[in-house]
Amino acid sequence: MFLRKITLLREEVTDFNKYPFTVPAIRGMDTLDLDSEVTFFVGENGSGKSTLLEGIAYNCGFNIAGGGRNNMYDVDSSHSALGKYIRLSWLPKINQGFFLRAESFYHFASHLDQLAKEDPSFKYRGYGGRSLHHQSHGESFLSLFLNRFSDRGIYILDEPEAALSPARQLAFMRVIHQLVSTGNSQFIIATHSPILLGYPNAKIFSFDSNVIENVKYEDTEHYLLTKGFLNRKERYLEELLLNDED
Structure with a gap:
C-alpha cells in the first residue's frame, strides 16, 4: 500500500454552500483511512464518489x-473541484499509476x-x-488493465465495469489479485458492480449518507438488491411492473 489517508482540509473551505460541498458526503468528510490494497467507493449517482476520485487523481498528478x-491532453469539463481541498498521506509516495474515467475513455483512446x-x-x-x-469497448478496457497496469502503482x-460483461468483470478481479499479490499495487475503485465489490478483504466506503461510512459487502444495497432479485425474481418484477400499471 502507498496511499494511507485522505483528509479534507476543512480550514481551506471558504463556503460549504458551494459545490462540491453541497454534496452531503463530501461536506461531512473528515479523514478516510485506507488499510486495504483494494478500496471501493459505493453510492447512488451524485453521491460524491467520482468527485472524490477526481480529487485523488488530481493530487497524484494524473490527467x-x-x-x-x-x-497530456484536454477534455471539456475535465477538472477537479475538490482537488485543492484534500491532502493525501503516503507511505511511501509514488508517481506511477493511472486514472480511468469510463465516461471519457473514448477521448483517452x-x-x-x-x-x-x-x-x-x-x-x-x-x-x-x-x-x-x-477493439470492442470491453476488449479495450481489459487490454488496458492487462497491458498498462504494472506491478507497481496506484490505480x-x-x-470500470461500465464496459465489462460479468465474465470480464471476473477476469478483471483476477488482474487486481495478480497485481496486489506483489505488494506493490493499490486500487481505489468507484463501482456499482456487486461482482467487483465481492473482492476479498476489500474496504468499502458508502457515500449514501451525510458521512462516508465503512460498510460490509453484505450490507451494501448492491448486494442486497441483487440477491433479492435473483432469489425472488417473480415477486420483484410483479411489484415493480404491476404497481407501475396501477
Whole structure:
C-alpha cells in the first residue's frame, strides 16, 4: 500500500454552500483511512464518489480526463473541484499509476491514436499493440488493465465495469489479485458492480449518507438488491411492473 489517508482540509473551505460541498458526503468528510490494497467507493449517482476520485487523481498528478502523469491532453469539463481541498498521506509516495474515467475513455483512446500518428515508434506500447478504438469497448478496457497496469502503482478507477460483461468483470478481479499479490499495487475503485465489490478483504466506503461510512459487502444495497432479485425474481418484477400499471 502507498496511499494511507485522505483528509479534507476543512480550514481551506471558504463556503460549504458551494459545490462540491453541497454534496452531503463530501461536506461531512473528515479523514478516510485506507488499510486495504483494494478500496471501493459505493453510492447512488451524485453521491460524491467520482468527485472524490477526481480529487485523488488530481493530487497524484494524473490527467483528470483519464490517464497517467504523462498523458497530456484536454477534455471539456475535465477538472477537479475538490482537488485543492484534500491532502493525501503516503507511505511511501509514488508517481506511477493511472486514472480511468469510463465516461471519457473514448477521448483517452483518441489521445493514444494521436500519439501513434506523431511517433511511429509508439506502436501502442503498454496498450496491447493496437489502437483501443480497433477493439470492442470491453476488449479495450481489459487490454488496458492487462497491458498498462504494472506491478507497481496506484490505480484510481471510476466505474470500470461500465464496459465489462460479468465474465470480464471476473477476469478483471483476477488482474487486481495478480497485481496486489506483489505488494506493490493499490486500487481505489468507484463501482456499482456487486461482482467487483465481492473482492476479498476489500474496504468499502458508502457515500449514501451525510458521512462516508465503512460498510460490509453484505450490507451494501448492491448486494442486497441483487440477491433479492435473483432469489425472488417473480415477486420483484410483479411489484415493480404491476404497481407501475396501477
